[in-house]
Amino acid sequence: MKKYSIIILGFVSILCIVFFSFRDKPVESFLNSLSETQKAKALLDFNHEAKTEWHFFPGTMYEREGLVFSDLSEDQREKLFALLQSYLSKSGLEKTKAIMGLEAVLREFSGDSVLRNPENYHLAFYGDPLNDDVWAWSFEGHHVSLNYTIAGDKVTATPRFFGSNPARIPSGPREGERVLKEEEDLGFALINSMSEEQLEKAIFREESYREIVTINKSVVDPLDPVGLSFEELNSKQQDALIKIIDLYLSALPNKLNQERRKVIQDEGFDHIHFGWVGAKELGSAHYYRVQGLSFLIEFDNSQNGANHVHTVWRDFEGDFGRDILVEHYLNSPHHVVQ
Incomplete structure (x- = not known):
């Protein structure tokens, strides 16, 4: 049995070496x-x-x-x-x-x-x-x-930021192209699926921001929860909100994507809020926010006649690796204080 354990450990070590080398x-x-x-x-x-x-x-x-x-x-x-x-x-x-x-x-x-x-x-x-x-x-x-x-x-x-100016190319060989089309259209689909009662709470401000609220801050704390909580959405709307989150995570390779997705799932979707500002159709300024316990998504399209998109994903504890650095220094043998 000991012989097989050694073989298995050796095989795992080789896999780890191969993975990290790759x-x-x-x-x-x-x-x-x-x-x-x-x-x-x-x-x-x-x-x-x-x-x-x-x-x-x-x-x-x-x-x-x-x-x-x-x-x-x-x-x-x-x-x-x-x-x-x-x-x-x-x-x-x-x-x-x-x-x-x-x-x-x-x-x-x-x-x-x-x-x-x-x-x-x-x-x-x-x-x-x-x-x-x-x-x-x-x-x-x-x-x-x-x-x-x-x-x-x-x-x-x-932090992970993607923007698009123009949000929709108005003319030329690439006319009509929208680099961040899905991020915008999924937001529209969710807000336009809501009842009047839901809209009264989801739209937490009438006039759109001129920029993402967190701008380029190095450290971001949770914003005030605004809009509707996950529990206040029907099942189709809940699926639509999860689809938005998954879209932003889809920029990551599969391993990182799944690891971050699992953390959000373990925290509980019920802690997530979706809030909207401004117009509910293309052509006029609009903004939305998705906030959970550990993360924030912001989408803004208000500049240049609502043809200039900014999007960002922030992790309250994990931006610039603050969380994994703390864990690493606490647990790594050569950093542990005896």
Whole structure:
């Protein structure tokens, strides 16, 4: 029996090595493709202040640390997208690329090639991904902010921001394209399924916000519960609300998606609230919020004549990996105080 136990433990160890080697391979491949000058820009101290500073403004409006996308060769760009793919789902990567591509659309409309630059996105690593047990990384520029923290075998992926300007491309070869179509349409479907009695409570403010309420704060506390609780929705509406949550989680690779989904399910859907502000149809400003015990989703489309979307997922304890870092430092043998 002891012999079989040793064999099983050995097999599990091999699987773990294979898993973590696979996980780190895109990181290693990308980092090894960089010159020493590029590495000096890309690799920052784990406690660098920029790690918890983020924004969705264009690169010329908000100074960022790290390596800029425009300085990468074609091969390095392919390796970067492979790295992003290992931390995003297929749809999450497609959404990221599509949002970056909207900068070219804005450049065509405005003629401003400085402000509207699809290559002005920054990548930064905090700590040494190839040697450190704890590290972080981010990819950010106009309307994209992806922030990951890794502590041992645990990963967090918030704050996570996606935006779209224009929300609907009004003309040109891509006329009618809506990068964040599902996020908007699922919200409309839910609010427009409600009775007059439900609407009186769900719509907690008449005039829409001009921006997501939490903006780009490094730390977000739970907002006041507004709108309808999960219990106040009928079964079809409850399914619709869960579908919204699952859509935002679908940007993550399956393992991270399922882990985060299970936490929400274990907390209980009854703690989730859905609130709406503004118009209930396209063309006028509107906003919605989904809040649970541990997370917040915000959707806003009010700027540029209600043709400019901002969305964000925040974790109250897990943004920038605060929860897994605390757990890691408490439980890791080389951090435990004897």
